[in-house]
Amino acid sequence: MARPRSQYVCQECGAVSSRWAGKCEQCDAWNSLVEEAVASGTPGGLGKKGGRSAGLGGGTSLNLVELTGAADPPPRLQTGDAELDRVTGGGLVPGSALLIGGDPGIGKSTLLLQTAAKLARRNTGREPVSVAYVSGEESVDQVRLRAERLEAADSPVQLASGTAVRDILTTFDGPKAPDLLIIDSIQTMYLDTLESAPGTVAQVRGSAQELIGLAKRRGTALILVGHVTKEGSIAGPKVVEHMVDAVLHFEGERGHPFRILRAIKNRFGPADEIGVYEMAGDGLAAVTNPSSLFLGQRGEGNGAAPSGTAVFAGIEGSRPVLVEIQALVNPSPLGTPRRTVVGWDTGRLAMVLAVLESRCGINFASQDVFLNVAGGLRLSEPAADLAVAAALISSIAKQPVPGDTVLFGEIGLTGEVRPVPLTPQRLKEAEKLGFDSVVAPFPPARGKTKRVRSALNEHHTQHVTDLTTFLGVSRRKSESA
Ligand code: TYD
Ligand code: MG
Numbered sequence: 169m170a171r172p173r174s175q176y177v178c179q180e181c182g183a184v185s186s187r188w189a190g191k192c193e194q195c196d197a198w199n200s201l202v203e204e205a206v207a208s209g210t211p212g213g214l215g216k217k218g219g220r221s222a223g224l225g226g227g228t229s230l231n232l233v234e235l236t237g238a239a240d241p242p243p244r245l246q247t248g249d250a251e252l253d254r255v256t257g258g259g260l261v262p263g264s265a266l267l268i269g270g271d272p273g274i275g276k277s278t279l280l281l282q283t284a285a286k287l288a289r290r291n292t293g294r295e296p297v298s299v300a301y302v303s304g305e306e307s308v309d310q311v312r313l314r315a316e317r318l319e320a321a322d323s324p325v326q327l328a329s330g331t332a333v334r335d336i337l338t339t340f341d342g343p344k345a346p347d348l349l350i351i352d353s354i355q356t357m358y359l360d361t362l363e364s365a366p367g368t369v370a371q372v373r374g375s376a377q378e379l380i381g382l383a384k385r386r387g388t389a390l391i392l393v394g395h396v397t398k399e400g401s402i403a404g405p406k407v408v409e410h411m412v413d414a415v416l417h418f419e420g421e422r423g424h425p426f427r428i429l430r431a432i433k434n435r436f437g438p439a440d441e442i443g444v445y446e447m448a449g450d451g452l453a454a455v456t457n458p459s460s461l462f463l464g465q466r467g468e469g470n471g472a473a474p475s476g477t478a479v480f481a482g483i484e485g486s487r488p489v490l491v492e493i494q495a496l497v498n499p500s501p502l503g504t505p506r507r508t509v510v511g512w513d514t515g516r517l518a519m520v521l522a523v524l525e526s527r528c529g530i531n532f533a534s535q536d537v538f539l540n541v542a543g544g545l546r547l548s549e550p551a552a553d554l555a556v557a558a559a560l561i562s563s564i565a566k567q568p569v570p571g572d573t574v575l576f577g578e579i580g581l582t583g584e585v586r587p588v589p590l591t592p593q594r595l596k597e598a599e600k601l602g603f604d605s606v607v608a609p610f611p612p613a614r615g616k617t618k619r620v621r622s623a624l625n626e627h628h629t630q631h632v633t634d635l636t637t638f639l640g641v642s643r644r645k646s647e648s649a
Pocket of ligand 1: 449
């Protein structure tokens with residue numbers, strides 16, 4: 169008889185090795201290898217004994233078709249939550265699996281319980297939608313308390329507390345399969361056919377596989393909640409991200425009420441779409457106008473903006489969002505001045521500082537630089553360069569950027585400012601929110617595309633020196649400041 173074999177699986181990246189080592193050779197994580205028994209059968213054989221056949225003969229021939237042909241859009245189960253529907257590309261897809269990741273306490277359970285309640289309450293005309301919520305982290309009573317707080321307790325959601333995948337399959341793999349099944353969270357689920365502990369790569373992968381199989385067989389829309397590691401990726405295996413049809417991240421800063429639901433991957437819709445929520449005492453409320461949220465108290469009062477702030481006309485997903493960028497530049501007491509960034513890329517800040525030094529002669533070498541994107545948003549667009557530069561110059565020269573102005577544009581190493589995509593949408597959003605002027609590079613008219621026009625006062629910026637001119641900051645003034 170063959171001896172039971174074991175293998176070592178990295179809990180960070182899922183790499184398998186035959187020997188134990190202190191450091192994973194794949195991802196260089198320390199102490200991440202955990203011993204797991206090699207299952208004798210193939211995993212995923214809860215229902216049928218024996219698993220797949222060992223030989224590969226005797227299959228059926230694939231049905232080969234042309235690339236052209238009618239492709240029906242997938243049916244959608246609209247949740248009634250406008251933000252979630254937007255991020256998923258029009259609603260949940262029956263038979264598909266969605267993974268929602270996020271830091272502990274960010275509001276994943278709140279969002280899903282709220283969505284479940286809203287959906288279960290709704291009657292889609294013909295038949296009611298059945299929704300099941302299985303919590304592996306909280307007891308039924310705890311979930312009920314939360315539902316009460318969310319004023320959702322009267323909704324016909326089927327609630328259960330449990331962690332055994334076998335029990336979940338027994339309950340739902342049949343005529344009682346719900347239209348929407350929520351599993352909170354995948355890290356608490358376990359398969360009794362595997363020896364490793366819940367939360368390990370093997371368990372997370374195996375449980376996800378079984379649950380996804382259930383969703384596919386029964387046409388159930390499945391939502392899995394996943395925890396996120398310190399490094400910001402969904403804990404356990406990356407493999408789960410590959411197994412599901414869509415991955416959403418729920419993010420936000422502690423201490424800020426805003427939460428952003430971001431599509432990382434989506435087989436049925438656009439990735440990179442965002443939904444914005446505000447966490448209140450009675451749950452999450454969709455924010456239909458995110459710009460007004462991120463601009464905060466700006467514009468109230470006499471309209472004079474303090475120096476060191478600039479408004480960036482950005483695009484998140486398909487939506488324009490105006491955000492305030494704040495910079496503080498101060499003489500540094502340290503030998504190596506500080507560069508602290510919240511909500512933007514440190515490398516990108518270093519680049520903008522270097523360009524301003526070499527092309528505009530503004531010296532940041534002995535200054536501490538702090539940069540903050542107000543409201544807890546994380547920007548990734550290079551289009552924010554120009555607004556960041558404006559905030560930095562404004563802070564070091566103690567010269568406010570006019571409060572009625574938005575900025576956008578990508579800065580290159582030679583100091584040139586490049587046009588960015590979706591210029592008309594940015595302009596329109598700025599107009600809508602009552603801004604009067606814009607500092608940006610404008611793409612030249614080319615072929616059939618017309619020059620973008622807006623009601624705003626346009627200040628064309630082709631080079632960073634155009635920005636210093638606009639701000640009224642001369643070389644000498646900034647140096648003496
Ligand atoms: P939760 O949904 O439990 O987070 P996760 O499932 O991502 O771990 O969110 C818990 C936090 O949300 C907790 O700190 C309290 C806060 N909260 C509110 O502010 N308002 C509410 O109505 C609810 C239910 C929670
Ligand atoms: Mg939770």
